[in-house]
Amino acid sequence: MELFLQQVFNGIMLGSTYAMVALGLTLVFGILHVPNFAHGNLYMLGAYVTFFLISLYQFGFWAAVISSMVILGVVGMLVERFVYRPLIGQPHINMFISAIGLLILLENSVAVVWGTSAKRIPHPYPDTVHLLGITTTQQRLIVIVAAVIMIILLQLFIKKTIHGTTIEAVAQDREGAQLVGINVNWVSSMTFAISSAFAAAAASLMAPIFMITPTMGALLVMKAFVIIILGGLGSMQGAILGGYILGLVESLGGGFISAAYKDVFAFGALVLILAIKPTGLFGKESN
Amino acid sequence: MLKLRNVATNFGNSVIIRGVSLEIKKGDFVSLLGSNGAGKTTLFRTIAGILKPCQGTVEFKGRQTNRMSADKIVKLGLSLCPEGRHLFPQLSVHKNLMMGAYIRRRDHKGIKRSIGQVQELFPILKERKEQMAGTLSGGEQQMLAIARALMSDPELLLLDEPSIGLAPLIVKNIADKVKAINEMGTTIFLSEQNANMALKITGRGYVLESGSIIMEGPSNQLITDDVVRKAYLGA
Ligand SMILES: Nc1ncnc2c1ncn2[C@@H]1O[C@H](COP(=O)(O)OP(=O)(O)OP(=O)(O)O)[C@@H](O)[C@H]1O
Ligand SMILES: [Mg+2]
Numbered sequence: 001m002e003l004f005l006q007q008v009f010n011g012i013m014l015g016s017t018y019a020m021v022a023l024g025l026t027l028v029f030g031i032l033h034v035p036n037f038a039h040g041n042l043y044m045l046g047a048y049v050t051f052f053l054i055s056l057y058q059f060g061f062w063a064a065v066i067s068s069m070v071i072l073g074v075v076g077m078l079v080e081r082f083v084y085r086p087l088i089g090q091p092h093i094n095m096f097i098s099a100i101g102l103l104i105l106l107e108n109s110v111a112v113v114w115g116t117s118a119k120r121i122p123h124p125y126p127d128t129v130h131l132l133g134i135t136t137t138q139q140r141l142i143v144i145v146a147a148v149i150m151i152i153l154l155q156l157f158i159k160k161t162i163h164g165t166t167i168e169a170v171a172q173d174r175e176g177a178q179l180v181g182i183n184v185n186w187v188s189s190m191t192f193a194i195s196s197a198f199a200a201a202a203a204s205l206m207a208p209i210f211m212i213t214p215t216m217g218a219l220l221v222m223k224a225f226v227i228i229i230l231g232g233l234g235s236m237q238g239a240i241l242g243g244y245i246l247g248l249v250e251s252l253g254g255g256f257i258s259a260a261y262k263d264v265f266a267f268g269a270l271v272l273i274l275a276i277k278p279t280g281l282f283g284k285e286s287n
Numbered sequence: 288m289l290k291l292r293n294v295a296t297n298f299g300n301s302v303i304i305r306g307v308s309l310e311i312k313k314g315d316f317v318s319l320l321g322s323n324g325a326g327k328t329t330l331f332r333t334i335a336g337i338l339k340p341c342q343g344t345v346e347f348k349g350r351q352t353n354r355m356s357a358d359k360i361v362k363l364g365l366s367l368c369p370e371g372r373h374l375f376p377q378l379s380v381h382k383n384l385m386m387g388a389y390i391r392r393r394d395h396k397g398i399k400r401s402i403g404q405v406q407e408l409f410p411i412l413k414e415r416k417e418q419m420a421g422t423l424s425g426g427e428q429q430m431l432a433i434a435r436a437l438m439s440d441p442e443l444l445l446l447d448e449p450s451i452g453l454a455p456l457i458v459k460n461i462a463d464k465v466k467a468i469n470e471m472g473t474t475i476f477l478s479e480q481n482a483n484m485a486l487k488i489t490g491r492g493y494v495l496e497s498g499s500i501i502m503e504g505p506s507n508q509l510i511t512d513d514v515v516r517k518a519y520l521g522a
Contacts, residue, residue: 162385162392169375169386175337176373181361181390181439 005134007255008248013140015247016147020202021220022227022239023154024195030171030234031191032084034092037099039199040221041106042079046072046200047212048110051121061124065204069197076196077189085185111214118211125208143205150201151240154194158236167191171234219263226270232283241281245269288313288443288474289334289365294343294353296333303329305498306343311443311476316469318485318506319478320519321495327478328370330495331447334476335367336360347443362390366441370448372432376421380412380431383420387438397440405434408464426457433464443474450481462488482519486510494519 021043028036046068053064083102087094125138158164170177170187178184203212210216227246231238246266253265273281289311296304303326311317321327332338334345336357345353352360375383384405388398406413409430415423420431429449436444446465450458458481466488469475479485486492486506494502494515502514509515 162389165378165382165386166389168378172375172377173373175369176375177386178337178357179335179361179367179369179373180387180435181358182386183356183358 002133003255004252005132006136007251009131009134009136009140010255011248011251012244013143013247014251015244016144016151017202017206017243018223018227018247019151019240019243020147020198022224022231022243023151023236024198025221025224026228026231026234026236026239027167027171027191028195029228031167031188032095034084034095035099035225036084036195037096037221038079038102038106039195039224040217040219041103042072042076042196042217043199043203043220044212044214044217045075045106045110046196047121047203047207047216048114048119049200050204050207051119051212052114054121061208065201068200068204072200073193073197076192076194079196080188080192085188107214107217114214116214118213120211121204121207123208137209139208143209146205147202150198154198155236163190223263223266226266228280230270230273230280232280235280235282238280238282288315288348289476290346291334292344292346294330294333294340294345296329296338296340298329303498304333304340307495307498307500308343309493309500309503311474313442313474314469314472315491316466316475316489317477318482318489318492319476319495320480320482320485320492320509320515321478322480322518325495326498327495328447329498331367331369331445331476331478334445335365335369337367358390361439361441364440364442365445366436366439366443367445368432368436368447368449370451372428374420374428374432374435377419379417380420380423381416383431383435384412384438387435388440390439398438401438401440405437408437408467409434426453426461429453429457429461430464433461433468437468437473441473443476444468446475446477448478448480450479450484458484480519482510482515 021039025036025039049068049071050064053059053067054061059067079102083098084095087098123139125142127138128135129138129141158167166177166182166187169182170184174184223246227242228239230245231242246269249265249269250262254262291307291309294304294307295302307330319327329338333340336352336355340353344351347360347363347365350363352363375386378386384402388401391397411427412431412434415427420428423431433446433449449461449465462484465475465477477485477489486509489506492503492506492509493500
């Protein structure tokens with residue numbers, strides 16, 4: 001029972017970061033209708049920025065996390081402006097190619113500048129806590145709480161404010177959005193900023209727990225795609241729920257069946273859910 | 288209020304609008320008649336800034352708008368209720384209206400007043416307030432599209448074939464409402480294949496064929512014109 005709860009807890013923690021990364025990916029997908037393959041690399045870059053702010057400039061943990069979110073927000077806006085916007089209206093394959101080009105560029109730049117060896121952010125909250133019969137670190141608890149708060153804030157922003165709703169409006173009907181006077185370029189820019197800042201936050205929160213390497217984003221972005229397909233493309237609830245499902249499947253499968261195969265469970269869950277519901281959990285029937 | 292001089296618009300290599308000139312004055316209610324593929328939608332999208340003309344100028348309230356982006360043109364006071372409606376299908380009726388008022392989002396009192404006005408015009412929108420726009424019937428969606436276009440409080444409203452695909456009774460209802468909107472002071476440019484309906488409610492009309500204006504005049508003269516009767520009234 002204790003092991004089970006421990007794995008559930010770890011699954012929720014993993015799921016929290018997956019949900020944040022998948023949310024960012026699904027928002028951008030809704031706006032561009034093209035998958036941003038470089039999303040995992042923005043996540044990786046966010047972890048590195050936090051690492052260097054802490055180790056080189058003696059930033060406190062939270063100051064570093066917030067600065068990293070701001071910096072990656074700006075990077076996201078630049079990516080939108082200079083990589084994707086010029087390709088709007090061209091065949092989709094052009095954006096695919098650009099996304100992969102950007103992915104390779106980011107991964108290799110980081111490897112060249114900072115080396116390929118794994119780095120670890122010193123634990124800001126190493127104390128252990130006992131909770132409902134399980135033992136964990138404060139850091140793991142913080143990951144969950146911070147992620148939940150940010151996910152709720154983002155939902156409130158999108159559902160309750162007029163600026164947030166412009167993101168949904170552009171995703172649902174780009175021309176309709178232009179016709180009510182929304183500046184679609186500005187909304188794309190804002191969406192990329194939020195998406196990248198969320199990736200940076202997730203990466204920074206996890207950085208004291210796992211190692212950071214230039215390739216850390218590669219598998220993650222695959223999983224994020226699994227999540228948004230599983231949740232239904234373009235659906236925010238789907239991305240959140242899908243993130244937690246994947247975290248739990250991985251953690252329980254890894255803990256009780258085989259740790260070496262934990263990624264198999266993740267992709268297996270995708271195959272299974274799509275076999276039962278081809279449009280994903282919250283997917284709209286195609287029209 | 289709106290002045291087009293020798294406007295041409297292309298799609299790739301094909302010229303769709305060929306040198307259109309026209310003028311609409313404040314308070315006017317003008318129709319644009321033309322059959323399938325005449326170029327009505329393309330002309331309206333050009334005026335609204337979704338498409339850019341390759342030749343000629345568009346002037347709205349004395350300002351040249353043919354290079355402006357669509358969102359800036361809306362801010363000047365021109366609103367297009369487009370063909371195909373382009374509603375936000377997964378947002379509620381109420382949120383669609385709120386987004387229609389995006390350019391004056393800080394004017395809370397004005398927005399409330401406008402919501403009251405469009406709900407009075409189309410009472411069904413009040414009943415369906417919380418329903419997703421995508422689940423409305425075709426006629427209801429058309430009413431919502433017109434209402435959303437009104438929410439920016441435009442001086443000039445372009446309506447692209449509001450009668451398309453609707454039952455005669457609903458067409459009659461919408462025609463009455465559009466006329467009422469004009470009588471309340473909004474200038475309207477209405478594109479229609481249903482020339483019979485359009486000519487009954489408008490004061491003046493243009494006839495578009497293969498991207499050119501081939502005729503213009505007061506609606507009551509167009510309705511008796513032989514060419515118009517043959518081509519558009521099935522006489
Ligand atoms: N996106 C496009 N790409 C290429 N050609 C287009 C495009 N949109 C319209 N056209 C062409 O432009 C011409 C005019 O089309 P438009 O939609 O403006 O006509 P319309 O008068 O609005 O017709 P309808 O009454 O059927 O709505 C048509 O021949 C159409 O095929
Ligand atoms: Mg048309």
